[in-house]
Amino acid sequence: MRSASNRVRRARPSLGTFVEITARGDNETKLHDAIGRAFNAIARVDRLMSFHRADSDVSSINLEAFQRKVTVDPWTWRVLRAAQKLSHQTDGIFDITVARKLMQWKYLPRRYRNVSEGNWRDIVLEKNCTVRFRRPVIIDLGGIAKGFAVDRAVKALKCAGVRAGVVNAGGDLRVFGLKSELVHLRHPADPMRPAGAITLRDRALATSGIYFAQKRRGRAVISSLLDGRTRRCSRKLVSISVAAPVCMIADALTKIVLVLREKSVPLLARYHADALLLERDGAPSWMFRSSCDTTDRTGFD
Numbered sequence: 001m002r003s004a005s006n007r008v009r010r011a012r013p014s015l016g017t018f019v020e021i022t023a024r025g026d027n028e029t030k031l032h033d034a035i036g037r038a039f040n041a042i043a044r045v046d047r048l049m050s051f052h053r054a055d056s057d058v059s060s061i062n063l064e065a066f067q068r069k070v071t072v073d074p075w076t077w078r079v080l081r082a083a084q085k086l087s088h089q090t091d092g093i094f095d096i097t098v099a100r101k102l103m104q105w106k107y108l109p110r111r112y113r114n115v116s117e118g119n120w121r122d123i124v125l126e127k128n129c130t131v132r133f134r135r136p137v138i139i140d141l142g143g144i145a146k147g148f149a150v151d152r153a154v155k156a157l158k159c160a161g162v163r164a165g166v167v168n169a170g171g172d173l174r175v176f177g178l179k180s181e182l183v184h185l186r187h188p189a190d191p192m193r194p195a196g197a198i199t200l201r202d203r204a205l206a207t208s209g210i211y212f213a214q215k216r217r218g219r220a221v222i223s224s225l226l227d228g229r230t231r232r233c234s235r236k237l238v239s240i241s242v243a244a245p246v247c248m249i250a251d252a253l254t255k256i257v258l259v260l261r262e263k264s265v266p267l268l269a270r271y272h273a274d275a276l277l278l279e280r281d282g283a284p285s286w287m288f289r290s291s292c293d294t295t296d297r298t299g300f301d
Helices: 028-049 057-064 074-089 096-104 145-159 247-270
Strands: 006-014 017-025 123-126 130-133 164-169 172-176 181-187 190-200 203-209 214-217 220-223 239-244 274-278 284-288
Touching: 006 028, 017 028, 017 145, 028 057, 028 074, 028 145, 074 096, 074 123, 074 145, 074 247, 145 164, 145 172, 145 203, 145 247, 172 181, 172 247, 181 203, 181 239, 181 274, 190 203, 190 239, 190 274, 203 247, 239 247, 247 274, 247 284
Parallel strands: none
Antiparallel strands: 006 017, 017 164, 123 130, 164 172, 172 203, 181 190, 203 239, 214 220, 239 274, 274 284
């Protein structure tokens, strides 16, 4: 075997994007096995939480939770619980029931009818991983589940003995171990061009912007990034990047910071997160740096 500088990198399509996993260690065979386990964890999240799969937990919830209690996988339960907590903390800015509007705007397939104008408060999480709805709402975990999948992949790598690596799911990524990684940020007006770079070590990063998430209705730009309270979409050509101890939280916080901007500081501090806003010219216009270390105190990992 070669020295401890071995690095194995593999990629495959998943989660509606391209996932790349890099692992470092002293045994190349074990690194390949660990990456396989990490991809299995990502595939499990996709099976459970995809809006598009008819056999997913999300589909079962959307079809049945208004009529009866639905029992879901513990992983799905953890993501639902985290989403509800963030909805409560933001008074509904983060709201997984915006799926109704996303279906209307054709970001999601129109698979459901007779959907109400409800919100996150209509989701009831009960013991033993059961879910029910007070009204016939529709949920989509697209704003948080990809980050959770990255975290589960990192967990799989660590459990397999990998000391350092990177999991990158289309820009939602997490770096672990002692080695730092340089991460380039997309330019808000030209996503094929970098607008700068940051260095990450033992940290997760997620970015949200409307460059790949917009449609046009007449002259109006309609993006998939919504304020859950008003159901209005973001139309400004900016991007928000959030670094946090875990990727699920970084993923969700990008949507919240996009709405709240400077008012998000207390929430960012609570989750030991940093945020960076890039304007359409690629220049940073607002940044928040948490004074805490990178230790995970969120309770979600």
